[in-house]
Amino acid sequence: MHNWGVCTSCDHHFPVGPRERIAQLADGGEWTELWGELRASDPLRFTDLQPYVERVERAEASGMAEAIVTAELSLRGVPSVAAVMDFGFLGGSMGSVVGEKFARAAGRSAEKGRPLIVVTASGGARMQEGVIALMQMAKTVVAVENLREARAPLIVVLAHPTTGGVWASFASLGDFTYAEPGALIAFSGPRVIEQTTREKLPPDFGLAEAQLHNGQVDAVVDRRELPARIGHVLGILDRPRGFDPPPAIQWAHQSRERASRAAQALPGLPRRLADRLRPNSDRRAP
Amino acid sequence: MHNWGVCTSCDHHFPVGPRERIAQLADGGEWTELWGELRASDPLRFTDLQPYVERVERAEASGMAEAIVTAELSLRGVPSVAAVMDFGFLGGSMGSVVGEKFARAAGRSAEKGRPLIVVTASGGARMQEGVIALMQMAKTVVAVENLREARAPLIVVLAHPTTGGVWASFASLGDFTYAEPGALIAFSGPRVIEQTTREKLPPDFGLAEAQLHNGQVDAVVDRRELPARIGHVLGILDRPRGFDPPPAIQWAHQSRERASRAAQALPGLPRRLADRLRPNSDRRAP
């Protein structure tokens, strides 16, 4: 996809399909799909404005298998597992297939001691699977516990939108959590909140930038920088193999001024926040 | 002391000495002091407007040993250890003796599997012992960890005032935390905050009632009700001895209305909060 699905003029992040997304993350664009054979079932024989089975069939007919694609890949040289959601498949809703594929991906990560890279884009639980969809939230949290015990990193990238049961389960539990610019991140969406509480919401309600301010994500990261950023983190967490590599401390024999300026410019320094904070402010939620 | 040191007209809670306090808590007013032989030292040879040794000597001359009294007692039938601070001794400041006696009390609790009942009243760390006083904060947190591993309950009662390093260490770590009405509870006192930030503080800043609202304490409890309240909690936490006592479910064969009203009146229902909360409010810190 042209420019990674980011507008060359205004940097708007357009939706990107899961396979393109994985190709963006994978070294050389090469990756292997896992568990592509899992398909939605219809345990409730559910019908709203149309039968669930027809919704699924139509979505599958367009070439998508389900709302999540799982894969093995190498990211900046680190063998990894990825689980990438697809908002195009029934709004990226989490039903049994999403829960099972996420759990299997986490299991593979735990078993092989490899990082799990997750990209979320979801309207929440798949309502057509009823309470069984709700249970997928708990199932994915079990999977996160498996990762923790195996000491496998969980990197979460929140794409637009990440809401409902996905945000209230594994998407909130990353070791490192990045959000794409402008992504809506919320448990209850703006419409539900306005209808329930008659609150007038601020224009940036729930957006990635506001959620950074709210302490809910580690950084807002441009899509084109994601592989480098994730690769950077994975490189840091990588255990030494065999014996310690030579120290090779990067002694910066530079002037104090240069060194200081360089330090200020380290990745992750939340410069943008500065504008939002009052001098000497004793901050609380806005 | 008359009426437990509480004004019979307006319920104001006057300061109460640690020995009276322990006698109030102890069954039959009987208790045994522990480690009364510990006395302050002067590691820094400290002098401000007068030498530290003279301050200590004058305080000791008035009959007090140190800013904390530790004891063994029985509280509503439960053998317990108590550590009660004395604001009258150098502002209840925490120096080496307070830290050591607290740690020994916790050690006794842990060893015997008995609850530790703590009543705090302190201006913070004892500045005249310098950084060694600061370290007592960490020392008391170690003691709380000992209690946790021994599964010994830590009940904290916050009396007026509980500030500085005491609030920022063991006083914040109780399993159950009660505050006396009107007690000031803060890390930084109002004067320091107003001088540093030029903030105008609300009249109830840091008071027990406000800290209940802030989620920092479990309840504000009248001093005269403390033994019953603490005894109630200890009774609940007490493990069954030998074999299970007969179930004896209190089947309340009362009308639904009565039962419902009775439930509303259970201890701990934070009725007072109701007045502060707006209808349907999505609460945040005031």
Add this chain to the structure above:
Amino acid sequence: MSVVRRGRFTRKITAKISPDRSDGDDVWDVIQLARHQDRPYPLDYVQRLMTDFEEIHGDRLLSDDPALVCGVGRYHGRPVAVIGHQKGRDTNERTFRNFGMPSPEGYRKGMRLMELAAKFDLDLITLIDTPGAYPGAGAEERGQGGAIARSMQAMLRLPVPTVAVVIGEGSSGGALALGVADRVVMLENTTYSVISPEGGSAILWRDAGRARDAAAAFRPTAANCYRWGVADAVVPEPPGGAHEDADEAARLLDTYLDRTLSELRRLTDAERRTRRRERFRRMGVYREVPPEGGAAIASGRAGRSASSPNDHPAQGKRDPSS
């Protein structure tokens, strides 16, 4: 089959549960019963089941949330921890309780109680009855999603026996946050659902007025949740419903709770944690189609797991239609 049976609980759990509440009117009736304003709420059960109870307050972070009642009590001579959604009965209390819709502070208070449960080896009982977590801008800013996720995580990590009881309506992640327990049980006239029928109506029918249709589609009754393996047991209510006789409702729940906690206590901490995780790991119904040009994948997923005697047919099963 005309009676919901469940292993050793069969004797007690023989209430007049229609096994086929798929009819829309029946489902709607249950929803009304589950929401009946005279139904016992957590403090009503506590009053009847516990000889003592001490509520805790505050998350030690920001506030106290009256929508979640948390405390320790004495149950059959043992100390237990209780967390419940408290809706409030009259207008004042409903407002005070925010209609049983917790804010993040509520779940964080609950996690604080879970720490006490771990320290003091207290069995944990959760009582679920909520239209959902509170949907407010402030709640979102203070991490509602993360609070629910971490509440589930905390329940999974607990070493102690845990039982979740749906006592009214259990809607959405706001309910499930307290539902990741060793045993999940529902009272006879209760519901457990991915969303309230009104919410489902607005979203799926794009029409706030189709709640009955949504209810008939979700079919979130206790009997159905039992059939789907989401509930381990259904506890009968007195004739007419729990609101007709709170004492009897509590007594019926007591029979189940006491026996189940005793049973769970026979396991080790590690066994309980492992089985709890396996229970939720198995949840889901899906198909596995043969990969292109390959053979059907059929190994391993179907049927019961040997490690858990409480396995459900609907858990981890490939759908028969696949």
Add this chain to the structure above:
Amino acid sequence: MSVVRRGRFTRKITAKISPDRSDGDDVWDVIQLARHQDRPYPLDYVQRLMTDFEEIHGDRLLSDDPALVCGVGRYHGRPVAVIGHQKGRDTNERTFRNFGMPSPEGYRKGMRLMELAAKFDLDLITLIDTPGAYPGAGAEERGQGGAIARSMQAMLRLPVPTVAVVIGEGSSGGALALGVADRVVMLENTTYSVISPEGGSAILWRDAGRARDAAAAFRPTAANCYRWGVADAVVPEPPGGAHEDADEAARLLDTYLDRTLSELRRLTDAERRTRRRERFRRMGVYREVPPEGGAAIASGRAGRSASSPNDHPAQGKRDPSS
């Protein structure tokens, strides 16, 4: 004695440390050096000591606190976790960083990093440089006291090797919240104190202008803290102070840190935790007077504990004057 010596570190720690900085002017000089605005701050050390660094943001509860920098980095080929008070160098950054005075959200972000350190087995390095935790009404309402207490608790529970380094001024509980480590070390021209001299002046002298007198009374220099057993080692700074040569200051710290972390890694998780607790359990100087009519109590408290080779004469000692 003219040189501070410390077991195996003696070789490296032979800087020009006056062992007797009890003179008020000398103490005041150190305080000025510790606060020098050109001193290296945590990110300056990170830049020099780590080959990579990734900062984390936010406490997942409420906000992100720029006064505390938290992140993971690569140090001598291994992953480590770093938490540091970041004061800010120019006016804008100082305001942004709130002068290195953390809010509760800062300590809670730090505890989140500690969870990562435990999960990934990362050595933890804390870099202490603060006038204290932020004294604000909002900070109090959001639990400043509890945040500091729980930060200490979290450090005590960590299984991984932990080293706390005072790199500037370490004042009050706001500093100690990051100081409950396996090893506590101070750079040569730094201070560690129960309160800032200005604060002590206002409280003890009831006069904001007696800061020099307070400094002379607290004597909070590295050399004194070492003597009192509060610091395990003093790391020399370049001639004139760390602000004169940040590279050399980092190199000197590196020598200590690398060796100490290697040494700590040789212990088991349980040994580290036990010794860490014992280290702080022993802190304090007091007298034990004979109980009335009884004999002097003299057993057990004096001298070194056999279980810790890094015991200090001043820890757990009865004062000679008793």
